[in-house]
Amino acid sequence: MNARYDLVLRGGEMIDPAQRVRGRFDVAISKGKVAAVAPSLPADAGGFNVDVKGMLVVPGLVDIHTHFYNKVMLLGCDPDTSFLPVGVTTSVDAGSSGWRTWAGLRDFVIANSRTRLYAFIHLSGVGLLPPELTDLSQVQVEETAECIAADRDVIVGIKLRVTSPGGTGEANAIPALEKARETADRAGSRIITHVGRSPIPLAQVVERLKPGDIVTHTFHGFTNTILDERGRVRREMVEARSRGVLFDVGHANVWFDAPIARAAIEQGFMPDTLSTDYTSQERTAGRTRYMITLLDVMSTFLALGMPLDRVISAVTDRPAAAIGKGGQFGSLKVGMPADIAVLELADRPVTYRDNNGQPVEAGRTFQHVITLREGAKVA
Numbered sequence: 001m002n003a004r005y006d007l008v009l010r011g012g013e014m015i016d017p018a019q020r021v022r023g024r025f026d027v028a029i030s031k032g033k034v035a036a037v038a039p040s041l042p043a044d045a046g047g048f049n050v051d052v053k054g055m056l057v058v059p060g061l062v063d064i065h066t067h068f069y070n071k072v073m074l075l076g077c078d079p080d081t082s083f084l085p086v087g088v089t090t091s092v093d094a095g096s097s098g099w100r101t102w103a104g105l106r107d108f109v110i111a112n113s114r115t116r117l118y119a120f121i122h123l124s125g126v127g128l129l130p131p132e133l134t135d136l137s138q139v140q141v142e143e144t145a146e147c148i149a150a151d152r153d154v155i156v157g158i159k160l161r162v163t164s165p166g167g168t169g170e171a172n173a174i175p176a177l178e179k180a181r182e183t184a185d186r187a188g189s190r191i192i193t194h195v196g197r198s199p200i201p202l203a204q205v206v207e208r209l210k211p212g213d214i215v216t217h218t219f220h221g222f223t224n225t226i227l228d229e230r231g232r233v234r235r236e237m238v239e240a241r242s243r244g245v246l247f248d249v250g251h252a253n254v255w256f257d258a259p260i261a262r263a264a265i266e267q268g269f270m271p272d273t274l275s276t277d278y279t280s281q282e283r284t285a286g287r288t289r290y291m292i293t294l295l296d297v298m299s300t301f302l303a304l305g306m307p308l309d310r311v312i313s314a315v316t317d318r319p320a321a322a323i324g325k326g327g328q329f330g331s332l333k334v335g336m337p338a339d340i341a342v343l344e345l346a347d348r349p350v351t352y353r354d355n356n357g358q359p360v361e362a363g364r365t366f367q368h369v370i371t372l373r374e375g376a377k378v379a
């Protein structure tokens, strides 16, 4: 007989924070979309049936801080081979290109990848290249705003790096934030700002951010962290969050300090989104920095006490909403694109190390099983 659906994932533990649904469900897929979700679909409903009992079935993962201007930016990774094998079906480049170099990222990388890709463009016209924002003649507010307006479906905001050395440096930190503000307001878009190794107190950064803007590298451990002298999350961070400013991880190992993250989470200050700041592995080999996948970041924050549903939300519906794409992906609601990650939460302990070598002991870690992109198995 004719199967009603192309594929049914049977008996997995589905977690879909967007719908506040968690439990054992069969998930049916047809024509690249989620076609049905039910506790038990008829045995002959699927053309293909995959038994995923004991596994997690979650929306395809969304990583909103990566660098995939492959072969142009020095550390740009290849998106499909970096993301799909770990369940990431949507990824956002954080400022590798600026308005002058954007067309190449769009036409050579984004248009030719299986992964669903978006980008923040850099406030500096040439992207993430020296002199970056230590020279503000790199900034053209009008051209950047026009670039965003012309590709509004793919460009989801403006990136700047409030950092020193490099980035804005100290002298240009506030002027650059003000230029970013002006550009974002003119384009009707959002800011994502790097705060790792910030040369200015974070209070001076967040006071220039509006609801929907994003702070990345929230748990970095260099100068000007989110904690005050008493180890409390700074009042200004809590206030910024309550006005709708979002806090992202941007892990990359170098921007992750385990004691700071642990303290913040104990105080209830959990990240809105988990992300990797993923770059190319090959070219970083031999350096102390090692690449960490989104599954590693999820395992780390689960070990730090973030509840499972909240971890899944921070890599599915929350990042989708954070880039203005809520309701388009990041959920397994019927009719959504069948971007799906099948994962195992295995008793496979890993000791993760932060930038200072401090350990996070993860007893249970996320392991990849299957990635579907619009219903097709891609990893």
Ligand SMILES: [Zn+2]
Pocket (backbone or CB within 6 Å): 065, 066, 067, 094, 250, 277
């Ligand atoms: Zn980055």
